[in-house]
Amino acid sequence: MMLEDGDKRAVGSRVVKVLVHRRDDRGMSLEPYASRCVRRGEVHELVTTDHHDTTPGARVDRVAFLGFVEIANAGVIDRGDEVWCDGGLVGTVLGFDACHHPNHYNILISTPTPRTGPELGLRPEMGVVFSPAVVPAV
Template identity: 90%
Template sequence: MVEDGEKRAVGGRVVKVLVHRRDDRGMSLEPFASRCVRRGEVHELVTTDHEDTAAGARIDRVAFLGFVEIVNAGVIDRGDEVWCDGEFVGSVLGFDACHHPNHYNILITSPTPRTGPELGLRPEMDVLFSPAVVAVPAR
């Protein structure tokens, strides 16, 4: 059964580049597979090589990309593709709410956790959360 319908992509812009990484961060994956975001909100992007999507999964190995201002309201779903200035970064693993309501940590799974400078991020760079393309079986 298909649970979700079509949606628009969510755009953003980098407002601050982050340069650090941790192997003992202890983030906790929220039980929610999606979060609504409003225009003007600022959220933190964090890469990880963790892949477990179970609620409460501990996320330790992380690299911080930066903070992103949301340009258009929408829904960010687990599995959405994340693109920075046209370069594929990874897929949304989920959300950590340790700083909420100030901001969410949007966790992005990638083979190697990378920091903002390692991806060449800079302020005002475009960020896109795009629905993952899923092949629908022919009938």
């Protein structure tokens, strides 16, 4: 079996705007891509969901909005990456919705319960890191 992915660096970012709303009928659509490249200075939206289906085009309705982050260093964000806010694990990247692209991506984060920015204590300038999930050795 050939491995497709090698090691990568984490992608750092900072909160630029905290969002407070949630929806049960959002109608986001998962992009067919398991990863997206991001550039330093780009701004992307973070959205939590308890949705689990990663089928391309899957409809995502139950969401809560965390906020917008500015990317601090270029890199690759992959499905399954861990999302850390101020040192605490928020969830893992489920995928991407491009309804606002090229302005920004919605980065969908899988969590047990959709949570808003204030519910997680987000504040402007708080650090958010997308890091490769640690796979236990077998």
